Amino acid sequence: MAKMWAGRTSGDTDTLADDFNSSIHFDCRMFRQDIQGSIAHAAMMAKKGIISQQDKEELTEGLLDIFADLESGKLEFDMGAEDIHMFVEQVLTERKGEVGKRLHTARSRNDQVALDIRLYLRSEIDEISELVSTLLKTVVDKAEEYKAAIMPGYTHLQRAQPVTFGHYLLAYAWMLRRDVQRLADCRARMNLSPIGCCALAGTTYDTDRVFEASLMDFDGVCMNSLDGVSDRDFGVELLSDLAILMMHLSRFSEEVVLWSSWEFGFVELSDSFTTGSSIMPQKKNPDMAELVRGKTGRVYGDLMGLLTVLKGLPLAYNKDMQEDKEGIFDAVDTVKMCLQVFNGMIATMKARTGNMKRAAQKGFINATDFADYLVKKGIPFRSAYKISGEAVAWCIAHDTVLEELPLEQYKAWSELVEEDVYEAIDLMNCVQLRSSLGGTSVENVEKQIEILRSEM
Ligand code: ARG
DSSP: OOOTTTTSSOOOOOHHHHHHHOOHHHHGGGHHHHHHHHHHHHHHHHHTTSSOHHHHHHHHHHHHHHHHHHHHTSSOOOTTSSSHHHHHHHHHHHHHGGGGGGSSSSOOHHHHHHHHHHHHHHHHHHHHHHHHHHHHHHHHHHHHHTTTOEEEEEETTEEEEEEEHHHHHHHHHHHHHHHHHHHHHHHHHHOEEOTTOTTTTOOSSOOOHHHHHHHTTOSEEOSOHHHHHHOOHHHHHHHHHHHHHHHHHHHHHHHHHHHTSTTTOOEEOOGGGOBOOSSOTTOOBOHHHHHHHHHHHHHHHHHHHHHHHHTTOOSSOOGGGGGHHHHHHHHHHHHHHHHHHHHHHHHTOEEOHHHHHHHHHHTTTTHHHHHHHHHHTTOOHHHHHHHHHHHHHHHHHTTOOGGGOOHHHHHHHOTTOOTTHHHHHOHHHHHHHOOSTTSSSHHHHHHHHHHHHHTO
């Protein structure tokens, strides 16, 4: 096939080389951004007298028609085109004749592709931020629902101290809040226009890059032309942020997998977000959580892929950089899907608060509180510690818990134990006493919810 760049060479390349070189099958998804950029470019050139007003109008009309025809499906991508930039220019020239050939003045595909991908990712960031915010809200709502539901908190996956399920869930809400903040930071750094850097060195035409950037809602322009066409930091930064976000979802997923097992029995997932087994009728599998956990690996892979493509590239543009897109697209697609499914799974998840409470009791996480009670009655801590330990051993041997021991049993260990012991070892009391800032008491959970909601 003859190429638009035929001149220096005949432009007749081997078909295998053509296929290898082409990126249209994946960069076609940036057609909106490519056309938006070209419309802004025509406007800037007309303003500066590089093209006539008449040419600008014809170009704009042609570009808008291509936009509409691609949206409606009337125009199909030509998979024989080298990339989306060539394709749009080709169709424009076919439809508009000579004037179409004026568009590619004072720019290059190198700054054009850098522009398209920034524009594309900017809107992806907005969508992803929305989805994270939705999930954050869902988690906060769940936390409110279960702000007084007692469960064991763990270290080393061993029962440690009582917390509320609301407090537990809010830990993830704070992670998601940081994810939203990180995405906003990334967006701000990304939102500079590279167009006008041209191939690598700028241009001899009298352009107005700042004006062109403002037409596309950029906050400014890249100030070094070599950097502008070579920089893919924004992609690396976004993928890093997405990798961190997926790490959070993956940890949360692991909790959901554990909690929904028979061994824990802390939550019941809705039928609409679980699957059955083809041979084991009793199964209700947390596939959504497992898939989110699994897909985290893909996103990490996309990040590593991009870092590795860029490593060692000299300035300025190198064709290696065409390899940036598929990984980035895969990551944003994956993250958006994961966020939506995860949100549905959490929104419909029900806590089995009785099981949570029993697990908290079985862990004797109030044994310290019993010892402290004895100390308050005048027994030295060492002796109190020993009595409490004996009481725990007795409970284990008799398959019961401290809260359910009759008073006579307590009296057998110490005559000083009174009716008020039950209040001292009540799990809810143990939770409520942990009222230090950021602690698990219900009042603190409410305070966290208030802060998080004030930003929604
Ligand atoms: N398809 C190319 C890419 O994705 C566009 C830039 C091509 N520039 C060039 N000089 N070959 O990177």
